[in-house]
Amino acid sequence: MLERSSLQIVIQILKRHRDVYFNRRKNGKELRPISAVICTLAASIAKNAPKEYNPFELLDFITNELKIYSELSNMEQIRFTQKYAQKNLITREKGKWVLMNPANPNDNLLDSWNENPDKVPEFFKWLSFVINDFNTIITGSDAKFVAAMENAFDNNYVRNSLLFKDYTNTKPLSINPVKPWGY
Numbered sequence: 001m002l003e004r005s006s007l008q009i010v011i012q013i014l015k016r017h018r019d020v021y022f023n024r025r026k027n028g029k030e031l032r033p034i035s036a037v038i039c040t041l042a043a044s045i046a047k048n049a050p051k052e053y054n055p056f057e058l059l060d061f062i063t064n065e066l067k068i069y070s071e072l073s074n075m076e077q078i079r080f081t082q083k084y085a086q087k088n089l090i091t092r093e094k095g096k097w098v099l100m101n102p103a104n105p106n107d108n109l110l111d112s113w114n115e116n117p118d119k120v121p122e123f124f125k126w127l128s129f130v131i132n133d134f135n136t137i138i139t140g141s142d143a144k145f146v147a148a149m150e151n152a153f154d155n156n157y158v159r160n161s162l163l164f165k166d167y168t169n170t171k172p173l174s175i176n177p178v179k180p181w182g183y
Helices: 006-023 035-046 055-074 077-083 111-115 119-139 142-153 155-160 162-168
Strands: 091-093 096-098 104-108
Touching: 006 035, 006 055, 006 119, 035 055, 055 077, 055 119, 077 091, 096 104, 096 111, 111 119
Parallel strands: none
Antiparallel strands: 091 096
């Protein structure tokens, strides 16, 4: 069995949720964030999370950290920096959105946000849906759990996944021990 870290699972969840969410929207494929943005943000934020977090705890930590950056949409960079001194993953320099690619410091992963400003509010709107969907999944009844999973990830995907098969057969779900992602 392939073991994945909590961070790998969170990135997979975020990318699947993104695909379903934006495929349902008009012009969704044009507006969806690229995988490199999701991976870079999640990995950068995860460095500050407790290493023992399971995937749900890490997802909550990452999405709540990302939610803070939504304020940058309506605030000047200097005010944002004064309010959140340690939040510097996403910045706005001279009106341009910036997220530097850790593999190539000359590559701004948010160039597409600068080319198409509609991508900015759509990213943060999607993030709100991620947070809402996972709060429903985690805190809901069994019926709400299944409905929220199907809504967030697509009916067929959920019904055909191992997670759903384990859930419907009432087998306990096993989560592999968390491996540190920082090593």
